[in-house]
Amino acid sequence: MSAAAETIAPAPAQPPTADVTDTPRSSSTSSDDVSTLKPAAQTSWKKNKNGLQHAAINRTASPKRSKTFWKSFKYLLDLTPKQVDDFMASYVIYSLDWADERQMIETLGPDYRQKVGDCLQSYYGVLNHLCALGDVEKMYIPPLMDKKASVLDNQMLYEESIARDIGLKPGDKVLDLGCGRGRVAAHMAVVSGAKVTGLNIDPNQVAQAKEFNEQVGLENSFTIQDMNELPLPFEDNTFDAFYQIQALSLCKDLPRLFAELRRVLKPGAKISLLDWVSLPAYDPTNAEHAELMRRTKPLIGAVGTPTPQTFEKALADAGFTVLRSDNASIDGVQAPLIDKADVYFRSLRQVILGLVKVRLLPPHFKTLINRLCLDGQAFVKMDTMRLVSTSYRIIAQ
Template identity: 25%
Template sequence: MASHMPANYAEDRLHRYLAHWTRDPSNVSTLDVDAISWATDKERDEREKKYCEVASDYYDLVTPLYEQGWGQQFHYTPLTPGLSIGESMTAYEKTFAELARLKKGMRVLDLGCGIGGPARTIASTVGCTIVGITDNAWHVERGTALTKKTGLVHLVTLVQGDFLKLPFPDESFDAAYSVESLCYAPDPAEVYREIKRVLKPGAPFTFHDFAMTEKFDERIPEHRRVRNWVEFGNGITKMPWVPQMRAGVKKAGFELLSEQDMAFRSAPAPWYYGPAGDIWWAWKMPGWADFWKVLKMWEPFRGTAHAVYRLMILFGMLPREVSTLMDTMWYCTKGVAVGGKMGIFTPMYLFVCRKPAKGKE
């Protein structure tokens, strides 16, 4: 696969994804804004039963756009003074590997590897062997091609599978980590327990993840609406809450060594200035490439582009799904930015854990 954009990229991917979020199954070409913003508990419970399908349909739709717009690393990052967003991502992946206590020669499990961007950075930096797992077939295909291109096939392998049914023997990994992926599993405690099964006694397990913070209050309608935006915009069926994650780690039998919201490490700019389209920060941060990325998410620019596309749709030059896709990506970026500004959401809450040594469980 030479390009990040597959030959068969078409409207049907959008239709498949929107079908999970509409109250009118006959209309999967436009957004059901009310259903997205004010999803009921029952609707969220029904989606949760199809968490693998929802996530896979989401990444079939957005992966080409992610890679085109942001590169091979599909995660948020604390921003480092003097570095661009992309450079900050790479620097953070190296810091994350240290926090995860990854060492040369280890056999490491990457849960929710995407197309393998972080795995390739960590493997080449640390010298460990990484097996990445994702439920998306295209991630495996695209990621394997990129791994071959970088000459890291001896260190990085990508496979398709389900978090809750890991296709690996008991105690077969020296360490495990995840970057913004375990939030796709329906029950934190259940997925943590399955990860514990495949780790050797005493092995480290570290993850940073999407989470509603302890400031989130289910009783506040605006909080629920923003959470629902994050879920729709990122293909998540039920967002985890930090206290729920903390309890899940302990319930699964891990030792919880430390936890922190890595978003607070971002300096001088807030982590969400990119998805917020904050061109003031984009102007101050280094690199024209970053400015162009952020400018495309600036509301006046986005509104102008949307108006142009609508004219082209009106004259039959583009399918109407182009406008719907732009609206979908609005939720992807604005949901996290609004939640970040409110302090009720973070994309990088970090837990550092360890499987107890034999005889100490």
């Protein structure tokens, strides 16, 4: 059924109370077509010709992959030389770190925060379409919640765990920082009945989030906003909850942002963070570790290199109480999912390079796919060595 023909608001449903086998429970364990929206089913597995799927996952707010692929492919096909050049130039910020302000100024100038924001718009304006050619349209590798499940299913399992962790219920207002194309917000609204307000620095993604939201008939809203430009455009005590997924390495001043979040959240509201961290095993004086970090940060789009303690202290200083701080992945390792995504995009790269060679695709496709596929195995190695993770979870109140 075409969403243009009929949009049906979801019946509010509480997130499934699925127990995901082996999930760590404490910090000691390290123009898309959509179907009619409906509440999630009870937790169970089902088989189909593609293998096992979680029957509990409500997939009705997910776009058809083929439609998303071709829409993004067309966008990439029509990129201007300036868009391609700006995208490639934006990677300079991932060789920097918020902790080294001197290097920031030397490289970008005294207005480096504005320059970082400009780079992020150039970067994400193209990257979101590259990611949509595969299973990472939401632009994050999720925690490994189930070893049998796909990247996409692990994303949705994690998102439903967020709704449980922050206690979302029908009618709640929840803030999503770094909302991307609004796909996570759509899933969150469908499984919980909450209304999501999404913030993102990239106008291209915000426009897509609004379009998708209208198609599926939800009441979410989306605003262009740089998290480093405060205050946030909301009154005190506006939101019942907050979540973000892998966005905070782009924040220059975590204590200030968390203080601002506390202002716009209602008393007692819970927040969920999932983010990139360096772990105790990482040693910046170790040449191998430093080289792996140099290669991995551009791949995942990280500016800062926080530790779990960085987040915990900034939250405490802003008046939050940390309720949970752990790695959300089974055994604290994401590598199987990182590798799945890497294998897919490297295979796609071979197809694209072949089509460029015979002039069926313009040369800039080679430039883009080569950059996207660079150093995926460095990320796998860092995760396997437990030097870093992008699946570190903190729940606070």
